[in-house]
Amino acid sequence: xxxxxxxxxxxxxxxxxxxxxxxxxxxxxxxxxxxxxxxxxxxxxxxxxxxxxxxxxxxxxxxxxxxxxxxxxxxxxxxxxxxxxxxxxxxxxxxxxxxxxxxxxxxxxxxxxxxxxxxxxxxxxxxxxxxxxxxxxxxxxxxxxxxxxxxxxxxxxxxxxxxxxxxxxxxxxxxxxxxxxxxxxxxxxxxxxxxxxxxxxxxxxxxxxxxxxxxxxxxxxxxxxxxxxxxxxxxxxxxxxxxxxxxxxxxxxxxxxxxxxxxxxxxxxxxxxxxxxxxxxxxxxxxxxxxxx
Amino acid sequence: xxxxxxxxxxxxxxxxxxxxxxxxxxxxxxxxxxxxxxxxxxxxxxxxxxxxxxxxxxxxxxxxxxxxxxxxxxxxxxxxxxxxxxxxxxxxxxxxxxxxxxxxxxxxxxxxxxxxxxxxxxxxxxxxxxxxxxxxxxxxxxxxxxxxxxxxxxxxxxxxxxxxxxxxxxxxxxxxxxxxxxxxxxxxxxxxxxxxxxxxxxxxxxxxxxxxxxxxxxxxxxxxxxxxxxxxxxxxxxxxxxxxxxxxxxxxxxxxxxxxxxxxxxxxxxxxxxxxxxxxxxxxxxxxxxxxx
Numbered sequence: 001x002x003x004x005x006x007x008x009x010x011x012x013x014x015x016x017x018x019x020x021x022x023x024x025x026x027x028x029x030x031x032x033x034x035x036x037x038x039x040x041x042x043x044x045x046x047x048x049x050x051x052x053x054x055x056x057x058x059x060x061x062x063x064x065x066x067x068x069x070x071x072x073x074x075x076x077x078x079x080x081x082x083x084x085x086x087x088x089x090x091x092x093x094x095x096x097x098x099x100x101x102x103x104x105x106x107x108x109x110x111x112x113x114x115x116x117x118x119x120x121x122x123x124x125x126x127x128x129x130x131x132x133x134x135x136x137x138x139x140x141x142x143x144x145x146x147x148x149x150x151x152x153x154x155x156x157x158x159x160x161x162x163x164x165x166x167x168x169x170x171x172x173x174x175x176x177x178x179x180x181x182x183x184x185x186x187x188x189x190x191x192x193x194x195x196x197x198x199x200x201x202x203x204x205x206x207x208x209x210x211x212x213x214x215x216x217x218x219x220x221x222x223x224x225x226x227x228x229x230x231x232x233x234x235x236x237x238x239x240x241x242x243x244x245x246x247x248x249x250x251x252x253x254x255x256x257x258x259x260x261x262x263x264x265x266x267x268x269x270x271x272x273x274x275x276x277x278x279x280x281x282x283x284x285x286x287x288x289x290x291x292x293x
Numbered sequence: 294x295x296x297x298x299x300x301x302x303x304x305x306x307x308x309x310x311x312x313x314x315x316x317x318x319x320x321x322x323x324x325x326x327x328x329x330x331x332x333x334x335x336x337x338x339x340x341x342x343x344x345x346x347x348x349x350x351x352x353x354x355x356x357x358x359x360x361x362x363x364x365x366x367x368x369x370x371x372x373x374x375x376x377x378x379x380x381x382x383x384x385x386x387x388x389x390x391x392x393x394x395x396x397x398x399x400x401x402x403x404x405x406x407x408x409x410x411x412x413x414x415x416x417x418x419x420x421x422x423x424x425x426x427x428x429x430x431x432x433x434x435x436x437x438x439x440x441x442x443x444x445x446x447x448x449x450x451x452x453x454x455x456x457x458x459x460x461x462x463x464x465x466x467x468x469x470x471x472x473x474x475x476x477x478x479x480x481x482x483x484x485x486x487x488x489x490x491x492x493x494x495x496x497x498x499x500x501x502x503x504x505x506x507x508x509x510x511x512x513x514x515x516x517x518x519x520x521x522x523x524x525x526x527x528x529x530x531x532x533x534x535x536x537x538x539x540x541x542x543x544x545x546x547x548x549x550x551x552x553x554x555x556x557x558x559x560x561x562x563x564x565x566x567x568x569x570x571x572x573x574x575x576x577x578x579x580x581x582x583x584x585x586x
Contacts, residue, residue: 001304002322002400011294012318025305025318026326028415029295033319034393036329036451067457098401100327103456107295107419108391110452110459110483122321126400147443149454158329158451159403161442164360166403190403 005087007080007123011105014118016076018083021124027105030120035110036158038102038120039063042251044128048085048092049290051251053078055214060099063155068112069103071119080123088125096252098124100157131253135279138257138271139175139248143240144168146179146186146209153208162189176248178261181209184234188248191256192216193235196245196274201230215249215282222281228274245272255279298380300373300416304398307411309369311376314417320398323413328403329451331395331413332356335544337421341378341385342583344544346371348507353392356448361405362396364412373416381418389545391417393450424546428572431550431564432468432541436533437461439472439479439502446501455482469541471554474502477527481541484549485509486528489538489567494523508542508575515574521567538565548572 002021009016010026031037041063043056050056057074064071077099085091104117146152148161166189169177176188186204187193192213194203201223206212223230235243246258246266255278257271266272271279295314302309303319324330334356336349343349350367357364370392378384397410439445441454459482462470469481479497480486485506487496494516499505516523528536539551539559548571550564559565564572 001398002320006321008321021322022320024321026321027295027315028299028301028317028319028417029314030326031456033323033326033395034333034450035453035456036449037453037456040327067453068460102326105294108417110456111463112456112460124321124401145443149442150438150440151454156329156453157327158453160328160330160360160449160451161444163324163328163330163403163405167361167405170404 004124004126005084007084007121009076009121011118016080016121018087026120029108030102030105031117032100032102032120032157034108036156036160037067038100038157039067039069039155040098040100040157041155043097043099044251045090045093045095045097046286046290047094048090050081050097051286051290052214052218055217059155059212059214060101064101066151066154067156069101069119070116071101076121077123080121081125084123084125090125094128095125096128098122098126102157128252131256134175134253134256138259140173140260141176141178141188141248141258142169142172142174142262143178143180143185143237146181148179151208152186152210153206153212155211165189180237183237185237185240186210191248191250191253194219194247194249195235195240195243196272197235197239197243199229199244201228201274202233202235204234205232213249215251215254218285219249219255219278219282222278222285226277226281228277243267245275247275247278255282297417297419298377300377300414302369302414304411309373309414311380319413322401323395323398324410325393325395325413325450327401329449329453331393331450332360332362332448333391333393333450334448336390336392337544338378338383338386338388338390339579339583340387341383343374343390344579344583345507345511348510352448352505352507353394357394359444359447360449362394362412363409364394369414370416373414374418377416377418383418387421388418389421391415391419395450421545424549427468427546427549431552433466433553434469434471434481434541434551435462435465435467435555436471436473436478436530439474441472444501445480445503446499446505448504458482473530476530478530478533479503484541484543484546487512487540487542488528488533488536489565490528490532490536492522492537494521494567495526495528497527498525506542508544508547511578512542512548512571512575515571515578519570519574521570536560538568540568540571548575
């Protein structure tokens with residue numbers, strides 16, 4: 001069921017090991033398992049080269065600081081990533097790196113373990129799912145009230161709310177759920193959200209209501225370079241139906257047009273010109289920075 | 294580091310096993326570990342007999358339904374509990390049973406695994422920590438804005454918000470954090486909250502903002518039996534400083550007086566008469582229902 005290899009450093013493997021994904025285990029008392037007490041990152045490789053690894057590691061460090069998980073060996077992640085590329089013969093392949101750090105294993109008690117436990121490190125490298133249809137044709141989304149916690153800027157593994165929301169969206173025939181909080185669109189369950197209104201590209205400011213996506217940031221840079229007016233300004237619920245274009249961004253699927261929302265078409269129901277321009281600019285940026293794609 | 298035994302049924306042990314707590318492991322791809330995608334219960338035994346096990350199992354079933362985890366073998370939990378009592382020779386002892394069910398192990402993807410994975414079951418039985426000082430003298434709490442998700446009625450394992458809040462409270466010299474949402478006190482990070490105002494006992498209604506605690510419900514019943522006026526009505530933030538008494542309830546520590554809030558005494562800074570009466574009534578109820586304590 002589980003393909004490939006993973007790197008794990010945990011109380012069962014204190015030195016860190018690379019082993020088949022199906023064999024890798026953590027203690028039932030890992031705080032990741034009993035409290036969702038950890039953080040994560042996903043990094044994409046193009047032709048074996050990591051896209052904006054430095055930015056991902058910076059965000060990982062921030063998540064660790066905000067959750068006060070004492071782990072400062074972020075270089076372990078890069079070494080594990082390289083080891084997984086070698087053992088899986090993916091040195092020149094596309095791939096998605098999954099990195100998770102938890103507060104470690106300790107007898108279950110809500111407060112931090114004292115003395116601290118050794119953080120648990122999980123790194124996995126898997127193939128990139130085929131998102132070409134979504135990228136080309138666009139997807140449907142459904143909106144729902146954002147019922148998650150109020151620190152969505154932290155890339156926590158405590159994602160049960162995201163899981164439930166995405167599942168409901170899927171069952172409603174959509175590919176993503178778009179959260180709305182206090183009357184404004186925030187983000188998707190595992191993506192950032194952009195809309196075009198009166199020719200201006202808008203996305204929610206990177207405050208505590210959304211994750212500051214690496215692809216989101218890149219798209220904002222590219223929009224400015226391309227002369228597209230772009231603002232970090234929330235899109236009100238009442239503005240959603242009138243958007244000219246909309247798209248989602250994520251490390252895994254890059255830039256995916258939103259062509260339908262709550263059963264109604266966005267614009268003319270096809271990916272719009274700003275979206276297409278930014279998809280192309282993003283691919284060009286990836287080529288420039290990694291030589292791959 | 295880990296004492297005693299646990300029962301685990303997971304992809305590594307599909308038939309279910311009782312094994313030393315330090316050896317028990319789950320797949321790194323368990324959705325409990327990567328998404329906090331599970332629910333739990335804590336049940337207390339007095340003299341080896343479970344207090345209100347039926348109510349705990351009913352709540353567990355509700356949490357499973359609300360999170361749509363397809364697990365209907367709740368009898369497995371009772372059997373595992375008995376097995377753990379025997380193997381640890383705790384058939385006549387006090388103890389805390391920890392029960393956790395997750396959506397099982399599957400390749401990481403937010404939506405539910407399709408076909409569904411076999412849910413992971415973890416059951417552990419540990420000694421009851423000594424809460425006698427807290428019960429006798431009372432504790433300090435600090436308030437903070439409730440920044441958790443909006444389904445606090447589900448006993449989710451995705452508890453990173455609770456963990457961070459309790460840790461901050463602890464570092465502020467308090468034993469618990471009291472959450473306040475939209476101007477009203479909701480509950481603690483791992484307890485329910487009661488206050489006495491103008492002689493009336495009040496606690497937040499059991500809606501989506503709090504967990505419907507088993508001890509909370511029991512205390513409400515006992516208050517009515519004892520002729521104490523009790524209301525399920527939220528206590529406003531501005532009313533907190535003027536409370537005559539306050540206390541916390543939880544399965545683990547029962548009824549613990551709150552004698553200080555945000556550095557200021559509650560009432561005269563000592564456990565009050567309503568609190569004492571309900572502590573005694575609770576112990577009497579436990580004796581009546583279990584023959585223990």
